[in-house]
Amino acid sequence: MPGDRPTCGSLLAAESSRPAGRLPLARWTLPSLSPARTPAKVISFLAAVLHKKGTREDIENNMPEFLLKSMKKDPSSTARKMFLIVAPLSVLYNWKDELDTWGYFRVIVLHGSKKDSELIRLKQKRCEIALTTYETLRLCLEELNSLEWSAVIVDEAHRIKNPKARVTEVMKAVKCKVRIGLTGTILQNNMKELWCVMDWAVPGLLGSRIHFKKQFSDPVEHGQRHTATKRELATGRKAMHRLAKKMSGWFLRRTKTLIKGQLPKKEDRMVYCSLTDFQKAVYQTVLETEDVALILTSSQPCTCGSGQKRRKCCYKTNSQGDTVKTLCLSYLTVLQKVANHVALLQAASTSKHQETLTKRICSQVFSRFPDFVQKSKDAAFETLSDPKYSGKMKVLQQLLNHFRKHRDKVLLFSFSTKLLDVLQQYCMASGLDYRRLDGSTKSEERLKIVKEFNSSQDVNICLVSTM
Ligand SMILES: [Zn+2]
Incomplete structure (x- = not known):
């Protein structure tokens, strides 16, 4: 990130996407209680370059020109720089919220149905910061390129990792020399992706792709093979060194150790849950x-008596024509689902074939448990949220009771939205006030849910899909 000299492009990489932390820029001192993370660093930078003071003066300076004139203020002193922030939709409103929290900025959100009217305001330069998504940027590229941006800041810049992808083409077509990328993904692990992102941020810094491959990625990768000779090892190390030196002015890595003292202590515990009798x-x-x-x-x-293995001879498939290999994978999935929660067997599968197979298995297996089938038909999920159907649920029940007594906040993650349905049903049945975030939650809703969860005494549990 820029210090005293002007940048044209850089990459700010932060470990584990968003650690909490104190902000590095001195001019705009934010409280150390800052909830924010990488955006906060960017916001303090913007506050500095926009000469914000964090006082009432900022609000006055944000007033329309004619009002400034009437106050005998020189509107030209506020002749504005404009910054473009591009972020995934899922965090767009987070950015807006952070900007509103930490400073008095004039912000326009360019997204959705109001896009066209906001574009007009933008062209009249009635903002300092425009927030938009990758998608909207693609749609409005021409219009956005007709404006003069002081810098473009791209959140989750690792999306620009594939040279041939549409998103990369669009991002490279943005007319702005000062490009700042933010990412929580460790790019150094994949040289090709690293080149692509850096070539967007600082075009030409690492040379052409072919040059980069020859000079850096090949020697480094050869040196990393475990069969590498001493010579290859040395060449690899040298190449790595040269690369690090080349990037040092443009690549800033921030790791968690910097803010370790400000984070609450973390404890990881793995709990093994045995299957219930029903699951067994x-x-x-x-x-x-x-x-x-x-x-x-x-x-x-x-x-x-052919001497061949069964799967290569007379027992290649079952009576439905499924091969042993297919069956093997399918049954592993089925067993995994049973071990998690039997209700998952009813969830839609990724492929049609898998679904037909699961259905057949279900009808076979559940014919032995008519009670369960009837219950799940009658009351949908209500009965399924009964912990007796899942060992994990039994453990979870005890954990939740414990946390509830201590009024602790609980974030409950699951890979499966079907399982979230079951958990949701459980929360309802137990009278727990909960919130839920998953792929179908609207982006505007997300922030509201997060705020409610964080501020309300009554909401102690939030169900989150990891997808
Ligand atoms: Zn045979």
């Missing part, structure tokens, strides 16, 4: 199916 019974039933028998005996010599 279902698991056992799956194991007893003909398909699983076919899989388990597939390496044995064939019964026909």
Whole structure:
């Protein structure tokens, strides 16, 4: 990030996307309680270059020109620089919120239905900062390129990692020399991606792709092979050194250790949950199916006496024509679901084939548990949220009771939205006030939910999909 000299492009990489932290720029001192992370660093930078003072004066300076004149202020002193911030939609309103929290900026959000009217305001230069998404940038590229930007700041810049991708083409077409990229992804692990992002931020810094491959990525990668000779090792190290030197003026890495003292202590615990009796019974039933028998005996010599393995001779497929290999993968998924929560068997699968297969397995397995099938039909998920159906739920129930007593806040993550449905049902049944964030939550809603969760005494649990 720029200190005293003007930049034209840089990359700010932060470990673990958004650590909390104190801000590095002296001119604009923000409280150390700052909840914010990488955006806060950018915001303090913007405040500095826009000569913000953090006082009432900023608000006055933000007034329309004619009012400034009437106050005998020189409007030209506020002749504005304009900055463009591009962020994924999921964090767009976070940016707006952070900007509003930490300073008096004139911000325009360029997104959605109000896009066209906001573009007009933008062309009249009635803002200091324009916030937009990758998608809107693509749609309005020409209009945005007709304006003069002091800098463009791109959040989650690792999206610009593929030279051939549309998003890269669009980002490279943005007419602005000062480009700042932010990312929480470690780019150094993939040289090709690193080149692509750096070539966007500082065009030409690392040379052409071919040059880069020859000079840096090949030697480094050869040096990393475990069969590398001493010579290759040395060449690799030298190349790495040269690369680090080349990037040092443009690449700023911030790791968690910098702010370690300000973060609450973290404790990781892994809890093993045993299956409930119901799960064990279902698991056992799956194991007893003909398909699983076919899989388990597939390496044995064939019964026909050919001397071949069964799976390569007379027992290549089951009666439905599924091969042993397909079945093997499918049944692993099925068992995994049973171990998590039997209700997951009813969730839609990724492929049509898998779904038909799961349905067949379900009808086979559940014919032994008519009680469960009837219940899940009658009351949808209500019965399924009963912890007796899942060992994990039993453990979770105890944990939640514990946290509830201590009025702790709980974020509950799951990979599966189906499982979130079950958990949601459980929360309702137990009278817990909860919130939920998943792929279907609207971006405007997200911030509201997060704020409610953070500020309300009553909302102690938030269900979050990791997808
Ligand atoms: Zn055979």
